Amino acid sequence: NAGVTQTPKFQVLKTGQSMTLQCAQDMNHEYMSWYRQDPGMGLRLIHYSVGAGITDQGEVPNGYNVSRSTTEDFPLRLLSAAPSQTSVYFCASSSPGKAGELFFGEGSRLTVL
């Protein structure tokens, strides 16, 4: 039962570096999304996708790119990392009939120095 798998679990970057957080799900879910969790800020939506080839911006999309070439994968790219992007990132997915019942990955903790 893999569910939603995120890699890496931990990453340290220097300001200006780029990287990709990987997310894969094996539940054939159409909907996938990325959230970031910061102390006192809850979970804030970065980008989401309602199906392969379709992506849209969430509440805090600046500095991040996404693509959805397959149903299974939804990578999150940081183009030029900044200290403000230090956070815990969660990928989530859900089926069309239960759009709000998200299945989350275990999270990726990113530190930007």
Place this chain on the structure above:
Amino acid sequence: DQQVKQNSPSLSVQEGRISILNCDYTNSMFDYFLWYKKYPAEGPTFLISISSIKDKNEDGRFTVFLNKSAKHLSLHIVPSQPGDSAVYFCAAYSGNTPLVFGKGTRLSVIA
């Protein structure tokens, strides 16, 4: 502007007593409300939900109440257990709009 608000950052309750977590929302278009539970170093997990056409939904020890006129929902946990200690997030959405989360309430159940 926050559409989903959890005004209590933390709550402590004795084991066996009732835990009541509160959530307010501002968007009257929301038609589905959910609670998620999060342990440290894990992703959030779905706990219980309620649609706007209902005012109560129960699942074992967990009950969610919705007061649409007050734009308020609450999660009741009875009886509270030490394993319930976690951060609880309230969330809401409407139609095809993505889920919006509150900032969370940290529940500590003291044995």
